[in-house]
Amino acid sequence: MQQSLQQALVDFHKEFARVTVPDDAVIFSCPAADVIKLGFEKRIPLVKLCPPQVSSDEFFNVFEQVCEIVIEFTPELAEDIDKIAATLPVEPEERMLFVSRAFTPGTSLITDVTPDYSTETFGFLINHTVKPFMLRYSQEVGKLYELEMWLKGDCPVCGGKPSLALLEKGTGKRQLYCGLCEIKWRFHRLGCPYCLDGESHFFTVEGMEKYRVYYCRKCHGYIKTLDQEKTDGKSVNLFWEDINTVHLDILAMREGYFNEQACQPLKDPEK
Numbered sequence: 001m002q003q004s005l006q007q008a009l010v011d012f013h014k015e016f017a018r019v020t021v022p023d024d025a026v027i028f029s030c031p032a033a034d035v036i037k038l039g040f041e042k043r044i045p046l047v048k049l050c051p052p053q054v055s056s057d058e059f060f061n062v063f064e065q066v067c068e069i070v071i072e073f074t075p076e077l078a079e080d081i082d083k084i085a086a087t088l089p090v091e092p093e094e095r096m097l098f099v100s101r102a103f104t105p106g107t108s109l110i111t112d113v114t115p116d117y118s119t120e121t122f123g124f125l126i127n128h129t130v131k132p133f134m135l136r137y138s139q140e141v142g143k144l145y146e147l148e149m150w151l152k153g154d155c156p157v158c159g160g161k162p163s164l165a166l167l168e169k170g171t172g173k174r175q176l177y178c179g180l181c182e183i184k185w186r187f188h189r190l191g192c193p194y195c196l197d198g199e200s201h202f203f204t205v206e207g208m209e210k211y212r213v214y215y216c217r218k219c220h221g222y223i224k225t226l227d228q229e230k231t232d233g234k235s236v237n238l239f240w241e242d243i244n245t246v247h248l249d250i251l252a253m254r255e256g257y258f259n260e261q262a263c264q265p266l267k268d269p270e271k
């Protein structure tokens with residue numbers, strides 16, 4: 001059962017990985033050096049400091065591709081997706097506004113008071129549409145901050161929570177990883193990255209010793225962690241590590257822990 005769920009997830013994400021956007025699909029205006037310095041000191045996520053600008057045609061083009069993939073894998077959602085598509089803006093100005101809101105943390109894109117579609121499906125489609133753009137954006141914008149010095153539980157680019165952590169080979173230093181922007185940043189070796197308060201405990205699973213699942217008894221957050229010391233030294237792709245360890249998520253959730261994954265609409269980190 002877990003094996004087939006795992007395989008289905010891998011197949012699904014392989015399709016999504018094919019959805020890419022051109023290099024110039026995302027632009028942003030680079031702030032002055034003193035603004036970057038202040039932004040870094042105040043730990044303001046880059047998405048707020050220099051928001052990504054995306055053409056609405058490009059955005060809705062990706063949105064359609066995402067819908068096709070979701071329908072291919074889960075045909076039962078087709079009706080819901082049709083309803084969602086019918087609510088999307090048509091006028092160029094409204095489309096632009098919609099897209100800019102999609103990249104603004106903490107903004108809801110659902111305008112219907114009582115939507116007749118699943119808001120979860122809506123959120124899922126938007127997240128997967130936003131993702132390839134955020135990937136492009138983070139590759140460029142991430143260079144503005146010293147990620148090794150960030151030391152915060154939230155992603156320096158989108159402000160979201162990490163989906164995975166990595167213990168570096170040799171040094172044992174911990175890096176956190178954002179599943180949306182696919183970037184890593186340095187964090188303290190110990191302590192909960194969610195509430196910053198709880199102690200670190202972890203469990204491992206037989207046969208999967210290179211992973212630890214750290215959990216916090218205070219806020220009930222958990223984070224899967226790859227211990228690079230126990231890998232064969234090859235470079236790791238944290239995106240696929242995350243997907244390939246879904247049964248660790250299931251185990252953690254069964255124990256009452258949760259991970260507020262980055263794969264959520266952009267959350268306002270101040271809330």
Ligand SMILES: [Zn+2]
Nearest residue numbers: 155158178181
């Ligand atoms: Zn992020």
Ligand SMILES: [Zn+2]
Nearest residue numbers: 192195216219
């Ligand atoms: Zn905690």
